Amino acid sequence: xxxxxxxxxxxxxxxxxxxxxxxxxWTYEDKQFHRLLVGDLSSGxxxxxxxxxxVSHFYWKGDIRSYHIVRDAVDGVDYILHLAALPSVPRxxxxxxxxxxxxxxxxxxxxxxAKEA
Numbered sequence: 001x002x003x004x005x006x007x008x009x010x011x012x013x014x015x016x017x018x019x020x021x022x023x024x025x026w027t028y029e030d031k032q033f034h035r036l037l038v039g040d041l042s043s044g045x046x047x048x049x050x051x052x053x054x055v056s057h058f059y060w061k062g063d064i065r066s067y068h069i070v071r072d073a074v075d076g077v078d079y080i081l082h083l084a085a086l087p088s089v090p091r092x093x094x095x096x097x098x099x100x101x102x103x104x105x106x107x108x109x110x111x112x113x114a115k116e117a
Contacts, residue, residue: 018042021081036081064106071113082110 005027018041025034062069064084074080085103086092092099 023081036079064109065101067109067113070106070109071116074110074113074117077117080110080114082107084110 019038020041021036021038023034023036025032027033062073064070084106086099088099
């Protein structure tokens, strides 16, 4: 049996619950590996979109509400897994403008930047 450390993170589930995506990272013999998988519960299929042999991960620190930051972040990428959100209902009631800007305007920034990339 192979020994190593496994981690699954960045889990994203579609609104209807049928599709999901997650990042699987593992180490084995002092080497690190990762792959992005998407699954379809209705068909039972799991597809490897990217793996450590063909992709590098970059992390950008910035405000999703700034189109120019988002545009720079997606320049030259093949896939975007958008997980940025303010998912708190109490927070959205307390500060609806910020919640709208992040969740709606931020998502529009991602979509427009992806279209132009």
